[in-house]
Amino acid sequence: MPPWLLYLLLSLLAAPAAWAADGDDDDSAGDEHDGDDDDPWHDDDSAHGVAEAVEIHAHRDEDHDTHARQTIEGAQLERTRGQDLAEAAAQVPGVVAARGSGDSTKPIIRGQQERRLLVIYDGVRHESQKWGADHATEIDPFSAGKISVIKGPAGVRYGPDAIGGVVLVEPPKLRTEPGVGGSIQFVGVSQGWRGVGAARIDVAPAAAPGLTLRVEGNYARGAALRTPDYVLGNTASEVWNAGATVHYRRGGLHLDVSYRHYDFRAGVCFCVKNSTPDDFEEQIAAGTPNGADLWRQSFNINRAYQDVTHDTVASHLHAFLGRAGALHVTYAFQHNDRQEFEQTRRAIQRSQFRFLLRTHSAVVEYHHPAASLPRGGLTGSVGVSGTFQENVYRGVPLVPSHRAVTVGVHAWERLTLPRLELEVGGRYDHHGRHSFLSEGAFDRHEARGLLDEDDCEPGDETTRCGRSFDGGSASVGVLLHAVPDLLEIKLDLSGATRFPNGDELYMNGSAPTWPVYALGDPTLGTETTWGGSPTLGLRLSWLEAQVSAHVSVINGYIQFAPELGDDGQPRFDVTIRGTFPRFRYSAINALFYGIDGGLTIAPGAPVSLVVQGAVVRADNLETGRPLLFIPADRVEARLQGRPPALGALSDLLIEVQAEYVARVRHADERADLAPAPPATFLLGAAVGGTIALPGDQSLSVGLEGRNLTRARYREYTSLLRYYADEPGLEVRLRVRFDFGHHLPRRNPPDA
Amino acid sequence: MPSFRALFALPAVVALNLFAVACDVEGDPNDNEGELITTVELTFSPLDGGDDVVATWADVDLDGTPDVDAISLADDTAYTLSVRFLNEAQEPADDITEEVDGESAEHQVFITGDVVDSEATGANADAIVEVRYADTDAGGLPVGLTHDVQTLTAGDGTLTVTLRHLPEQGGAATKVAGLAEDAASSGLSSLPGDSDADVDFDIAVQ
Numbered sequence: 040m041p042p043w044l045l046y047l048l049l050s051l052l053a054a055p056a057a058w059a060a061d062g063d064d065d066d067s068a069g070d071e072h073d074g075d076d077d078d079p080w081h082d083d084d085s086a087h088g089v090a091e092a093v094e095i096h097a098h099r100d101e102d103h104d105t106h107a108r109q110t111i112e113g114a115q116l117e118r119t120r121g122q123d124l125a126e127a128a129a130q131v132p133g134v135v136a137a138r139g140s141g142d143s144t145k146p147i148i149r150g151q152q153e154r155r156l157l158v159i160y161d162g163v164r165h166e167s168q169k170w171g172a173d174h175a176t177e178i179d180p181f182s183a184g185k186i187s188v189i190k191g192p193a194g195v196r197y198g199p200d201a202i203g204g205v206v207l208v209e210p211p212k213l214r215t216e217p218g219v220g221g222s223i224q225f226v227g228v229s230q231g232w233r234g235v236g237a238a239r240i241d242v243a244p245a246a247a248p249g250l251t252l253r254v255e256g257n258y259a260r261g262a263a264l265r266t267p268d269y270v271l272g273n274t275a276s277e278v279w280n281a282g283a284t285v286h287y288r289r290g291g292l293h294l295d296v297s298y299r300h301y302d303f304r305a306g307v308c309f310c311v312k313n314s315t316p317d318d319f320e321e322q323i324a325a326g327t328p329n330g331a332d333l334w335r336q337s338f339n340i341n342r343a344y345q346d347v348t349h350d351t352v353a354s355h356l357h358a359f360l361g362r363a364g365a366l367h368v369t370y371a372f373q374h375n376d377r378q379e380f381e382q383t384r385r386a387i388q389r390s391q392f393r394f395l396l397r398t399h400s401a402v403v404e405y406h407h408p409a410a411s412l413p414r415g416g417l418t419g420s421v422g423v424s425g426t427f428q429e430n431v432y433r434g435v436p437l438v439p440s441h442r443a444v445t446v447g448v449h450a451w452e453r454l455t456l457p458r459l460e461l462e463v464g465g466r467y468d469h470h471g472r473h474s475f476l477s478e479g480a481f482d483r484h485e486a487r488g489l490l491d492e493d494d495c496e497p498g499d500e501t502t503r504c505g506r507s508f509d510g511g512s513a514s515v516g517v518l519l520h521a522v523p524d525l526l527e528i529k530l531d532l533s534g535a536t537r538f539p540n541g542d543e544l545y546m547n548g549s550a551p552t553w554p555v556y557a558l559g560d561p562t563l564g565t566e567t568t569w570g571g572s573p574t575l576g577l578r579l580s581w582l583e584a585q586v587s588a589h590v591s592v593i594n595g596y597i598q599f600a601p602e603l604g605d606d607g608q609p610r611f612d613v614t615i616r617g618t619f620p621r622f623r624y625s626a627i628n629a630l631f632y633g634i635d636g637g638l639t640i641a642p643g644a645p646v647s648l649v650v651q652g653a654v655v656r657a658d659n660l661e662t663g664r665p666l667l668f669i670p671a672d673r674v675e676a677r678l679q680g681r682p683p684a685l686g687a688l689s690d691l692l693i694e695v696q697a698e699y700v701a702r703v704r705h706a707d708e709r710a711d712l713a714p715a716p717p718a719t720f721l722l723g724a725a726v727g728g729t730i731a732l733p734g735d736q737s738l739s740v741g742l743e744g745r746n747l748t749r750a751r752y753r754e755y756t757s758l759l760r761y762y763a764d765e766p767g768l769e770v771r772l773r774v775r776f777d778f779g780h781h782l783p784r785r786n787p788p789d790a
Numbered sequence: 791m792p793s794f795r796a797l798f799a800l801p802a803v804v805a806l807n808l809f810a811v812a813c814d815v816e817g818d819p820n821d822n823e824g825e826l827i828t829t830v831e832l833t834f835s836p837l838d839g840g841d842d843v844v845a846t847w848a849d850v851d852l853d854g855t856p857d858v859d860a861i862s863l864a865d866d867t868a869y870t871l872s873v874r875f876l877n878e879a880q881e882p883a884d885d886i887t888e889e890v891d892g893e894s895a896e897h898q899v900f901i902t903g904d905v906v907d908s909e910a911t912g913a914n915a916d917a918i919v920e921v922r923y924a925d926t927d928a929g930g931l932p933v934g935l936t937h938d939v940q941t942l943t944a945g946d947g948t949l950t951v952t953l954r955h956l957p958e959q960g961g962a963a964t965k966v967a968g969l970a971e972d973a974a975s976s977g978l979s980s981l982p983g984d985s986d987a988d989v990d991f992d993i994a995v996q
Contacts, residue, residue: 272960309959314984321979330982333962342957382957382984384889385896431814433821436852440815477820483853500818548852556854612854615827615847617988621854 105462105516105531106193106204107133107574107587107635112185114690118725118741121226121235121259121771124158124180128206131188132651133587133635135670138757138765139173140307141345142231142261142276146176147756149190149589150631150655150669151203155537155566157193160208161297163353163371164198166398166428170540172553172758177301177349177375179280181224181237181257184211190635191572191589194512194535195449195464198424201535202568202593213253213286213295217245220735220779224257230769231274232336233261245782249288253297256281262338263306267749267767269327271759272309272334273341278302291359299351307343309334310762313554315617319761323713328763342382346390350374365406373398379434395431400424412454419452430541436479437548438541438559439501443472445538451514460518470508470538475501480547489561506544508565510536527576529587537566543597543624549614554712556612556619558602563626568593570631581644586636596629598659598666600710628660649677656705665705671715671755672701687731690739696723703755713761716753721746727773735779745769820879827886828852829876830951830989832861834869834939843869847951847989850878861949861993863919863941870924871937873899875953875987891935894927896956896965897986899934900973905947905993908937912974918945918995923970931967946994956983 101108109131111119119127125136125146136144137152145153153176158165160178168174187207194201214220221240227233237257244250258279264271284297310328313319322329353371360366374397378390404422426445432438451464476484476495481502484490495504512534519528546559570591577584601609602623610621637651652674657666680693703715727741749767753760828850834843843863849856863869877884890897900910907917909932920940923932956965964982973981978988 312984314986315979315988317977317979317988318985321977325980329980330959330964333959333964333982335960337960339960341959382955384886384893384955386889386892429815431817432819433817434819435826436820438819440817440819442815475816475819477818479820479851479853482851498816501816503816613849613856614852614854615830615849615856615987615989616985 101187101585102527102576103460103518104189105460105518105529106533107190107529107531107572107585107589108187109190109585110185110187114692114727116183116186117739117773117775118727118743120181120224120237120773120775121228121233122180124176124178124183124186124206124208127180127183128186128188131190132637132675133190133633133653133655134188135673135754135756137172138754138759139175140311140758140762141173141271141274141305142264143173143175143303143305145169145172145174146206147670148188148204148206149633149635149653150657150666152668154540155200155202157197157201157205158208159197159205160351161210161353162355162369162402163351163373163400164200166373166396166400166426167349167375168377168394168396170542173307173345174377175303175347177303177347178208179257179282179299179301181239181280182210182255182282182299183208185209190587191531192512192533192535192568192570192591193514194510195451195466195514195533198447198449198466199445199468199470199510199535200537202537202566210253210284211239213251213284214241214243215251217243217248217782218780219243219782220777222775222777224773224775226259226774227772228261228769229771230766231261231264231276232338233259235259243782251284251286253284253286254282260338262336263334264766265336266764267751268764269331270334270336271763271766272328272331273306273339273344274308275338275340276303276305277340278304291361293357293359294355296354297352299349299353301347301349303345303347304340305345306340307345308759308763310759311343312762316554316619317617319554319712322762331763342380344380346378346380348374348376362408364408367402367404367406369400369402371398371400373400390434392434392437393432396428397431398426398428400426412456415454415456417452417454419450421448421450423448435548436477437546439474439476439480439545441472441474441541443470445470458520458523460516460520462516462518463514465511465513467511468509468536470510471505472507472538472541473503473505474541474545475503476545477501480545483547483558484545484561487558494561504545504561506561508538510538510565510567512536512567525578527574529572529574529576531572531574532570533572534567534569536568539563539565539597539624546624549616549619553622554619555601555622556614557599558621558623560624560626563597563624564595566593566595566597566626574636577638581641582638583642584636584638586634586638588632588634590630590632592660593629593631595626597624597626598629599624600667627662629657629666630660631655631657643681645681645683647679647681649675649679651675664707664710667706667711668756669703669705671703671718674699688728689731690727690729692725692727692741694723694725696725697721698723700752700754706755715755716760719750719752719754720748721750721752722748735777735781737777739773739775739777741771741773743771743773745771826852826877826879827875827953827987828878829874829883830953830987831874831876832951832991833872833874834861834863835872836864837868837870845991847991848878852879856989858989858991861991863939863993863995865941865944865995867941869939869941871901871921871939873935873937873951887935890953891933894933894935895929895931895963896958898932898954898956898965898969900952900954900970900978901934901937901949902952902973902978903947903949903990903993905945906949907942909970910973910978912971916945916947918943918947919949919993927965931965932970941995944995946992949991949993951987951989951991952978952985953987954978954981954983955986956981 125144129136189205226235239255282299286295356368358366379392381391402424406420410417447468449466514533572589574587633655635653641647675698829848845859875886907914908921925936
């Protein structure tokens with residue numbers, strides 16, 4: 040651990056001690072935030088984080104969000120253990136998990152890739168190199184107690200980048216009763232003979248009322264994955280996570296400090312072959328990767344591979360000020376270190392691409408006290424946020440380093456009437472960035488007429504080029520309880536902005552995962568989206584349904600496409616590895632639209648049926664042509680049986696699942712490097728149950744099977760589809776032991 | 791009110807952190823010592839004496855606009871061809887040839903082109919030069935840093951030099967006998983491994 044990180048960590052950990060030392064004179068129990076079950080900050084329906092503070096009154100998040108929103112928690116989340124965050128989120132209709140170059144995935148919401156999404160963990164926006172097609176989200180899925188997917192633009196509440204939606208990950212609620220509790224889990228996965236072990240311990244000492252501690256960690260190791268016909272050579276992976284949280288509350292003040300470490304090492308499939316355009320075309324034509332007969336299911340990770348760590352220190356302060364409202368403060372520091380090791384000569388030991396991203400972020404949000412109106416109430420908040428970020432790149436020519444500052448203000452008000460909820464909000468963000476370009480990169484962009492010497496200042500080793508961007512957004516949401524507890528109608532009109540990333544502005548080099556020469560455009564501006572999304576929610580005794588349509592226009596949508604010359608023909612760049620087509624980032628206006636949702640027939644009955652699906656389309660408004668990489672139409676059905684409890688055996692589940700993914704016919708195949716894969720039908724099954732043990736203990740066991748027919752298929756939105764099939768049959772065995780021990784609450788010393 | 795110590799600690803830590811990292815973000819992002827090949831240099835030495843013919847393909851700025859020399863050889867002449875690979879993006883330039891030679895069990899150079907007759911093209915009726923491997927690795931397989939070249943007839947066309955990196959995969963060697971013949975029948979792209987260099991020269995025999 041670097042010294043500065045240690046110092047930062049120790050300083051932050053010193054904070055709760057400071058609170059504890061000074062507060063002994065005010066230890067009388069019974070304040071409104073010290074309850075056991077009604078504690079809003081430890082209730083399932085709220086986050087530690089500031090972002091969701093408003094939802095403390097909600098009994099289900101999706102019922103009170105004017106966006107289409109779905110939450111995965113409890114048994115449904117438990118069933119995803121051993122999978123990535125994106126795979127867990129992909130249970131929500133409209134969300135797809137796109138595989139990278141090996142054993143990792145990224146989320147796509149309503150056709151928007153991760154650079155147009157926000158992932159928020161514990162109220163802190165996750166800052167990483169999310170622009171890369173094989174840069175998986177560095178969040179420990181075991182640390183999630185709840186995953187909420189908010190679909191559609193949500194810039195007002197959550198800030199820049201939320202063009203396509205937000206994945207909100209919240210840790211499991213902390214212990215409030217004095218005592219010890221926790222869980223130990225093991226997951227065994229046939230695919231890649233993967234083994235996962237995870238543990239979490241929560242302690243609330245009786246001797247220190249208000250103090251709660253959590254320590255958690257997990258380790259996973261997997262061998263190369265296997266398609267029905269061959270091994271995906273070099274897709275072994277190793278992941279470990281560790282985290283600790285200290286929470287202290289006293290009266291109306293709650294403070295928590297947490298530290299998390301994520302460590303990921305994974306091979307890039309030997310099948311990813313694009314050293315020359317000819318190689319790439321050859322392996323697409325071949326169908327089966329060249330050399331696949333040599334590959335074995337080994338646990339070894341050879342070059343090429345990725346080695347990524349992500350460290351987060353986060354601190355939240357919540358001050359409930361009674362009639363004066365509430366103040367929420369979040370500060371976080373994140374350190375993301377991504378190294379990519381190419382297949383090189385043996386003499387070369389180090390990585391060829393290294394990205395260091397350091398982010399300090401702070402949010403201060405004030406919630407005014409709820410105002411009572413004759414027939415309802417008014418809640419709302421105003422907040423400011425700031426981010427300081429440094430992105431340091433070292434490696435073969437690709438992108439510059441940069442330093443950036445973002446500041447924003449936002450406010451929203453929500454009117455709640457018996458049958459109607461109305462929310463109005465606005466946000467403004469300013470982003471300033473200095474990029475530090477190598478001589479070659481500056482010369483290249485200058486020669487293209489896209490950078491001017493007057494825009495930049497020469498430095499010792501690099502040229503500093505500054506840009507600043509402004510983005511505003513607003514939202515109006517209406518939630519009509521048309522028939523209370525039966526029929527709800529939502530309409531959301533929201534905007535969001537995104538500032539162009541460093542790769543989009545300045546990239547200059549051969550992309551490591553793509554057989555093209557990539558060039559940024561330093562003149563690109565802010566992406567702004569405006570969209571509308573009506574959502575219908577129905578809850579009958581025999582039928583529950585949520586269906587949402589959406590349409591949004593993105594002005595200045597930055598796409599990555601072949602550069603054409605004046606003659607309309609593609610341009611090429613000649614490199615030492617051959618002649619590559621030149622791809623560049625350019626801004627267009629785009630239209631996204633679609634529908635997604637699901638229904639459950641006979642929810643809670645011994646036998647029920649869940650059907651869900653999604654359709655999304657996107658067009659270039661200037662040419663009328665469809666955009667690339669928009670997910671295929673898909674529909675999924677799950678027939679679930681819930682037998683009655685057998686003695687100590689409860690929560691029994693038997694499920695058969697079928698998924699159909701259509702062939703993508705809406706893509707512009709002439710602009711793609713390979714045809715879209717054919718339609719896919721996948722069959723899965725699951726069984727599971729819980730055994731109650733003496734005391735507060737239980738044992739949960741589950742068995743999940745995927746691709747039971749060993750279908751050969753490729754996923755349209757996965758990078759891997761250009762190189763190889765998706766993995767075949769997967770059987771996952773989950774065992775989880777929960778334990779808890781209550782201690783009698785100690786009387787306060789002065790009671 | 792609780793202690794303000796925590797509130798003071800944060801800005802202090804933030805400031806310290808900013809100071810510590812201020813330097814490296816402004817440094818040159820290009821840091822590719824040893825990784826890159828920018829230049830392929832061909833030296834044709836006439837067996838009967840006379841001046842060497844040297845031709846280079848160089849993209850020192852890595853900007854997609856290489857400087858390429860044409861190769862001009864005399865008809866009915868035998869040459870020894872030496873192939874060198876350099877990284878001239880750094881100073882002094884790094885000679886990658888030595889590394890390729892040192893890892894010859896995982897590298898092979900292929901000479902192809904529309905007017906070339908080599909092991910990697912198979913018999914070529916349009917050939918103006920005949921190229922044959924003149925070196926082997928420890929396992930007796932060709933490396934291709936040295937070739938025997940015989941000019942056949944006057945004419946011009948393209949000569950392509952490809953350096954293929956053939957690392958072990960899962961413990962199995964991918965550099966095996968007969969790769970040049972495989973390239974002749976199915977193309978270079980059918981070979982295992984990656985191309986570290988793949989460049990075209992104009993060649994003329996007069």
